[in-house]
Amino acid sequence: MPEQPRHSSPSDRETVIRVRDLEVGFGERTIMKGLDLDVYRGEILGFVGASGTGKSVLTRAILGLVPKRHGTIEVFGEDLDALSASERRAVEKRWGVLFQQGALFSALTVKQNIQVPMREYLSLSSRLLDELAMLKIEMVGLNSDAADKFPSELSGGMIKRAALARALALDPEIVFLDEPTSGLDPIGAGDFDELIATLQRTLGLTVFMVTHDLDSLHSVCDRIAALGEGRILASGTIETLLASDHPWLRAYFHGKRARAVLADPG
Numbered sequence: 313m314p315e316q317p318r319h320s321s322p323s324d325r326e327t328v329i330r331v332r333d334l335e336v337g338f339g340e341r342t343i344m345k346g347l348d349l350d351v352y353r354g355e356i357l358g359f360v361g362a363s364g365t366g367k368s369v370l371t372r373a374i375l376g377l378v379p380k381r382h383g384t385i386e387v388f389g390e391d392l393d394a395l396s397a398s399e400r401r402a403v404e405k406r407w408g409v410l411f412q413q414g415a416l417f418s419a420l421t422v423k424q425n426i427q428v429p430m431r432e433y434l435s436l437s438s439r440l441l442d443e444l445a446m447l448k449i450e451m452v453g454l455n456s457d458a459a460d461k462f463p464s465e466l467s468g469g470m471i472k473r474a475a476l477a478r479a480l481a482l483d484p485e486i487v488f489l490d491e492p493t494s495g496l497d498p499i500g501a502g503d504f505d506e507l508i509a510t511l512q513r514t515l516g517l518t519v520f521m522v523t524h525d526l527d528s529l530h531s532v533c534d535r536i537a538a539l540g541e542g543r544i545l546a547s548g549t550i551e552t553l554l555a556s557d558h559p560w561l562r563a564y565f566h567g568k569r570a571r572a573v574l575a576d577p578g
């Protein structure tokens with residue numbers, strides 16, 4: 313069984329995502345098989361694994377964007393396969409996503425990007441849509457003058473923040489972040505991590521975060537799950553993963569880069 317997150321006791325652990333015996337593949341290739349995963353309400357789960365192991369594919373499979381060959385995926389206790397189209401939309405309104413690729417639509421301003429999910433799922437006046445978008449812009453620490461800028465006019469860090477604002481557009485309970493700090497310098501990445509931790513605390517978010525960033529894993533994640541060989545190799549607190557004797561986990565958490573972080577956990 314996975315470890316409990318730091319800030320909750322075993323009795324109040326509600327499973328918001330439950331994946332069982334999942335198999336996903338493309339053509340001849342099987343990417344994952346027999347994969348089980350639980351995500352608990354209110355936790356920040358860090359999801360790690362070597363490049364190409366299927367972290368993004370798993371994320372997309374949970375979101376229903378990649379077909380599965382076998383297994384069940386339950387979100388908020390609902391088997392996603394068993395839902396009607398309207399029930400499905402109701403579940404989709406309760407999660408937000410920051411994709412690894414194509415974080416923003418390049419032809420739309422920041423404000424318009426944030427309003428895309430709002431327009432899809434809510435029917436509100438354009439004045440209210442503008443007010444809501446400005447609120448999200450402020451929430452992620454962007455200046456209000458970023459609202460009318462296009463992605464090409466923004467720095468990498470600002471793009472990530474704007475994409476996070478879009479992920480938060482519908483006040484979701486779960487946010488999926490696929491490598492949100494990749495491409496940012498260490499200070500920008502650290503600031504983004506702090507923002508995630510603050511939003512998680514103030515909004516009570518559940519965060520599913522794919523990351524390669526050891527600093528993030530140490531500073532903001534309650535629990536970590538590692539993907540490899542098509543399954544979850546290990547999950548639990550950072551201490552649990554550090555104690556694993558799996559060769560990839562040992563190399564990852566005890567390598568040169570890891571030792572530098574562990575020596576100075578901040």
Ligand SMILES: Nc1ncnc2c1ncn2[C@@H]1O[C@H](COP(=O)(O)OP(=O)(O)O)[C@@H](O)[C@H]1O
Nearest residue numbers: 338339343361362363364365366367368369370
């Ligand atoms: N739509 C697709 N069709 C075929 N192969 C895919 C598709 N999406 C991903 N893959 C393959 O699945 C594997 C896992 O990809 P991905 O989940 O993106 O890895 P990562 O863990 O780096 O996020 C890769 O080998 C990738 O090439």
Ligand SMILES: [Mg+2]
Nearest residue numbers: 367368369412
């Ligand atoms: Mg990926």
